[in-house]
Amino acid sequence: MDTFIQQLINGVTLGSVYAVVALGYTMVYGIIQLINFAHGDVVMIGGMISYTVLTALVASNPALSPILMVVIATLVAIPLCMGIGFTMERIAYKPLRKAPRLAPLITAIGISIILQHLVMIIFSRNNLAYPQVIPLVTYNVTSGATPATITNIQIVIIIVSILMMLGLLYLVHRTKLGIAMRAVSQNQQVAGLMGVDINRVISYTFMIGAALGAVAGVMWGSYYGIIHYTSGFILGLKAFSAAVLGGIGNLAGAMLGGLLLGIIEALGAGYIGDLTGGWFGSNYQDVFAFLVLIAVLIFRPSGLLGERVGDRA
Amino acid sequence: MTNLLKSENPSLRWLGFGMIALALIALPFALQWAGTAWVRIANLAVLFALLSVGLNIVVGFAGLLDLGYIAFFAVGAYTYALLASPHFGLHLPFYVILPICAAVACLFGVLLGAPTLKLRGDYLAIVTLGFGEIIRILMNNLSQPINITNGPQGITGIDNFTFFGFDFGKKEEIFGFEWSGPLKYYFLLVAILMLAVMVNFRLKNSRIGRAWEAIREDEIAARAMGIDTTKMKLLAFAMGASFGGVAGGIFSALQGFISPESFVLGESIIVLAMVVLGGMGNIWGVVLGAVLLSFVPEILRYTVEPFQKMVLGQVWIEPEIIRMLLFGLALVLMMLYRPAGMLPSAVRKRELAKEE
Numbered sequence: 001m002d003t004f005i006q007q008l009i010n011g012v013t014l015g016s017v018y019a020v021v022a023l024g025y026t027m028v029y030g031i032i033q034l035i036n037f038a039h040g041d042v043v044m045i046g047g048m049i050s051y052t053v054l055t056a057l058v059a060s061n062p063a064l065s066p067i068l069m070v071v072i073a074t075l076v077a078i079p080l081c082m083g084i085g086f087t088m089e090r091i092a093y094k095p096l097r098k099a100p101r102l103a104p105l106i107t108a109i110g111i112s113i114i115l116q117h118l119v120m121i122i123f124s125r126n127n128l129a130y131p132q133v134i135p136l137v138t139y140n141v142t143s144g145a146t147p148a149t150i151t152n153i154q155i156v157i158i159i160v161s162i163l164m165m166l167g168l169l170y171l172v173h174r175t176k177l178g179i180a181m182r183a184v185s186q187n188q189q190v191a192g193l194m195g196v197d198i199n200r201v202i203s204y205t206f207m208i209g210a211a212l213g214a215v216a217g218v219m220w221g222s223y224y225g226i227i228h229y230t231s232g233f234i235l236g237l238k239a240f241s242a243a244v245l246g247g248i249g250n251l252a253g254a255m256l257g258g259l260l261l262g263i264i265e266a267l268g269a270g271y272i273g274d275l276t277g278g279w280f281g282s283n284y285q286d287v288f289a290f291l292v293l294i295a296v297l298i299f300r301p302s303g304l305l306g307e308r309v310g311d312r313a
Numbered sequence: 314m315t316n317l318l319k320s321e322n323p324s325l326r327w328l329g330f331g332m333i334a335l336a337l338i339a340l341p342f343a344l345q346w347a348g349t350a351w352v353r354i355a356n357l358a359v360l361f362a363l364l365s366v367g368l369n370i371v372v373g374f375a376g377l378l379d380l381g382y383i384a385f386f387a388v389g390a391y392t393y394a395l396l397a398s399p400h401f402g403l404h405l406p407f408y409v410i411l412p413i414c415a416a417v418a419c420l421f422g423v424l425l426g427a428p429t430l431k432l433r434g435d436y437l438a439i440v441t442l443g444f445g446e447i448i449r450i451l452m453n454n455l456s457q458p459i460n461i462t463n464g465p466q467g468i469t470g471i472d473n474f475t476f477f478g479f480d481f482g483k484k485e486e487i488f489g490f491e492w493s494g495p496l497k498y499y500f501l502l503v504a505i506l507m508l509a510v511m512v513n514f515r516l517k518n519s520r521i522g523r524a525w526e527a528i529r530e531d532e533i534a535a536r537a538m539g540i541d542t543t544k545m546k547l548l549a550f551a552m553g554a555s556f557g558g559v560a561g562g563i564f565s566a567l568q569g570f571i572s573p574e575s576f577v578l579g580e581s582i583i584v585l586a587m588v589v590l591g592g593m594g595n596i597w598g599v600v601l602g603a604v605l606l607s608f609v610p611e612i613l614r615y616t617v618e619p620f621q622k623m624v625l626g627q628v629w630i631e632p633e634i635i636r637m638l639l640f641g642l643a644l645v646l647m648m649l650y651r652p653a654g655m656l657p658s659a660v661r662k663r664e665l666a667k668e669e
Contacts, residue, residue: 035435092645103648105378105438106589110644113582117637121630233578237446240439283454290443297436298428
């Protein structure tokens, strides 16, 4: 039982990160029906930027309060990532908005490769140790011989991601920009006729997604303590699977999908050894996300919360 | 040269083909003179051309984005390695194994395609990406409980192609010439590539090829015209996978050693870049794209490294990174400025032009 609860806690933490990244995918997909393959790499870059800032702060100003350090690092990462999101959309996706779907997908792959290798040139091809500035505090959740525990970092990750999701829901449903976004996602041309500046709305969507990604990058780094130039790619793939699981284009779906996927992964990795009599081990953890993705696509392609949409001609 | 090939006059056209054939025959001897390593590079270029021609069926003909294509290559490579190496003690001849490679890869293609091809194209892209990762994870981990793939160490001592005593890997003297192993493979590979190209041309101009083209241009319209789109897409997927499987089998024999390292996502992207650069749907263009991009890393090795050493004193940016950056740039720039490739096919050009 303790193991189960422990895996559940780990799963929810992991799922919160997936959910925040999935929001970036689902927003862009909802508005222009594009899988932005490079989103995962934006998350990784957010992690790398915060890594740089944190390392510099630790070296120059060790007396600074750790929480302040993380906040500063995040605040530096957010605008830079937003800039990358904006630039990427302008250069690679906007000129292809009317082209066949295959074209922007291919540029998205190209952008992802370019971003990864630029980061590799700057930060080397090694795993980088993300500075753990916040001292780890562990709380016991159950009382047993080996109690399930939750750390302060896990708590912060879960709370911050919930806050960001609520903020995003407010933005999309209660503000003028949100109305414009929903209008563009329903019908670009008509939204344009109603006076919505489509290009600006799409740019904002990319920038908001990138900002969320930057925060996710910080969370990822603080939780795992390691960051690598390819970290974003697999994370992105899983987050996309989460978005599909919840119903792509649907914000609440992305959150639900992210959490579920995190839990499935944690429980799967924790129990696969026992279930298969030691045949398979936790090194198959990365397989679960894709199996979930394929299963969802077979049985409920519109996702858990998505509506059925026909092909757009 | 291309004018000659397109000429109305049949004798002129044959002259064009003859010139290309002569060049292809002379090339390896010239390379051999420069060093056997260059023949090896040429062999890999031809192999990548074969792979690109296969991916072209999926991406170019049917318009489906397959980002895990290297997985089929891997399946073929491991099939060959398991059936012709000391790992299981099996040593079947290559002409038996290559069809098996094609069949196994085809089976994987159908297994992956059947559930996903009913869906919209962009889902397929991500599912194939995930499939590629699954295959790589399996190759890395299937060393226990039963040792199938030997894990990250890979499989060594894979047999050469031998045909009734004629060993493709051995150096020997024929017609007074010194024939190195790679040189012999070169001619076999070119022959297989030519066969593949021919099959592709026949496919393209067949009922099936026209159905693929229709699906690519407008799936809904194609369905309305009575094309079983799911079946046709599955066929494209299985065909592409079979080509990948055969290429994988050859790769296994050519290298004599395979490990999961050779089948990472980056390789899928490289093959995709070859197809995109050459022009999706254009068979000769794709072959040209593959050959060009295969030589890029070698050219970089001989230019960028010495240049950096001379100017900066040491190698700051490895040619490998520059290569990937160039491939990424190629994907983006080609889509932005020449979406139909270096040698655009007429239909594709019209289709990829922006709708106004």
